[in-house]
Amino acid sequence: YLLASNTPGKPGNNQARRFETGWRGDELVAVGQYNSVQPNFRPDVGFIRRSNVTQYRGDITWKPLLRNNDTIRNLDFGTSLDYNGGTGSGKIETREQNFTAGVQFENNGMFHFTTYRNFDRLAAPLRVPSGNPHIAIAPGDYRFRGYTANLVTNTGAKINGTAGMNWGGFYNGNRRSFAGGVNVRPNYHLTVNLTYERNKVTVPNGSFTTNLVGTRLLYAFTARSYINAFIQYNADTHQISSNIRFDLIHHPLSDLYIVYNQTRDTQLGQLKEHAFIVKLTNLFNF
Numbered sequence: 307y308l309l310a311s312n313t314p315g316k317p318g319n320n321q322a323r324r325f326e327t328g329w330r331g332d333e334l335v336a337v338g339q340y341n342s343v344q345p346n347f348r349p350d351v352g353f354i355r356r357s358n359v360t361q362y363r364g365d366i367t368w369k370p371l372l373r374n375n376d377t378i379r380n381l382d383f384g385t386s387l388d389y390n391g392g393t394g395s396g397k398i399e400t401r402e403q404n405f406t407a408g409v410q411f412e413n414n415g416m417f418h419f420t421t422y423r424n425f426d427r428l429a430a431p432l433r434v435p436s437g438n439p440h441i442a443i444a445p446g447d448y449r450f451r452g453y454t455a456n457l458v459t460n461t462g463a464k465i466n467g468t469a470g471m472n473w474g475g476f477y478n479g480n481r482r483s484f485a486g487g488v489n490v491r492p493n494y495h496l497t498v499n500l501t502y503e504r505n506k507v508t509v510p511n512g513s514f515t516t517n518l519v520g521t522r523l524l525y526a527f528t529a530r531s532y533i534n535a536f537i538q539y540n541a542d543t544h545q546i547s548s549n550i551r552f553d554l555i556h557h558p559l560s561d562l563y564i565v566y567n568q569t570r571d572t573q574l575g576q577l578k579e580h581a582f583i584v585k586l587t588n589l590f591n592f
Contacts, residue, residue: 311348319344319393322354333370333380339363344393359399362389369410382408382418401425413460420454426477434507434514435542441512443477450475464491479509497524517541530555544573559589 309322321344328337341361343354367384383406390400401424408418431442452474459466465488472483487501499522506515520538527533535550547569554562565583570576 309347309349311346311350313346313348316346316348318346320346320348322347322349333368335365335367335369335384337363337365342393356390358393360391360393360396363387367406377412379410379412382406382410382416397427398425399427411460413462415459415461415466416457418454418456420456421451422454422474423449423451424475425449428477432477434509435516441509441514443509448477450477452476452481465489476507477509479507479513481505481507495526498522499524514542539572544571545578546570546572557588561585561587563587 307322307324311320313320321342323342324340326337326339329335339362341359341363343357343359345358347354347357363386365384365386367382369380369382371380372378385405386403388400388402389398391398402422403424404420404422406418406420408416410416426448428443428445428448430445433442435441452472454470454472456468456470458468467489468485468487470485472481474481483503483505485501485503487499490498490500501518501520501522503518504515507513518538518540520536522537523533523535525533531552531554533550533552536548538547539545540547548567550566552564556562563583563585565585566580567583568580569578571578
C-alpha cells in the first residue's frame with residue numbers, strides 16, 4: 307500500500323508505504339517485508355505502531371513433514387530478522403534476531419524453543435513498569451539475549467492448556483516471565499479460558515514484579531448469537547478491566563453488537579471509566 311496525509315504547516319515527508327512478498331509451501335515459508343512511516347504522516351482517524359521509521363523484516367521457516375509418524379506432524383525450524391531505522395537519519399534504532407526449533411503434533415499441540423538477540427537504542431528514559439517514577443532505564447544503546455519456550459496441548463480436547471517461559475537479558479538487567487492458560491469446553495455452547503502471567507524484572511536501580519490474571523467466557527445461545535465476556539486484573543496498577551459483548555448475526559456477515567466496558571480501581575474502590583456501545587452492521591448485495 308501507499309498512503310499519504312495532508313497536514314497544514316507540514317508539507318512533504320507525509321507518506322506511509324508497505325510492500326510484502328513471500329512463498330508459502332507445505333514445508334517451506336519465506337516472507338520479506340518493507341515498511342516506511344515518514345515523520346509528517348498523521349492518521350488522525352486511525353493509529354500507527356511507530357512513526358518516523360523504516361522497517362525491513364525477513365522470515366524463513368522449514369517445516370519438514372513426518373508422513374509416517376502418527377504423533378508428530380512436522381518439525382519446525384525458523385529464523386527471522388527485524389531491522390528498524392529512522393527515516394531521516396537512517397541510523398539503526400531496533401534490531402531483533404531469533405532462531406526457533408520446535409515440533410508440531412498431529413493433535414495441533416506444539417512445542418517451540420526460541421533464542422533471540424536484541425539491540426535497542428533509547429532516545430529517552432524508559433520507565434518500567436510504565437509510569438513508574440522510581441525505576442527508569444537511561445538513554446543509550448543496549449544489547450541483550452534471551453530465550454523462550456512455549457507449549458500447547460491438544461487443542462481439540464475438552465480441556466487443553468498453554469504454558470510459556472521467557473528468561474534472559476532485559477536492557478541492562480534481567481527478566482524472568484511465565485504465562486499459562488487453561489481452556490475448558492464442556493460442550494459446544496460454552497468455552498471458558500483462564501490465564502495468568504507473571505514478570506520479574508531486575509535492573510541496576512531496582513526491581514519489580516507484575517502479575518496479570520484474566521478470564522474469558524464465551525457462550526453461544528445459537529449459531530447466530532453469543533456473548534463474550536473478558537475480565538482481567540492487573541496487580542501492578544490494581545485495576546480490574548471488564549469487556550462484555552453480545553453479538554447477534556441478523557444476516558450473513560451482518561451483526562448487532564452490544565458492548566459494555568468498565569475499569570475499576572481496587573485500591574480506591576472507584577470506577578475509573580465505563581462505556582456502553584451499540585454497533586449495527588449490514589452487508590448489502592448488489
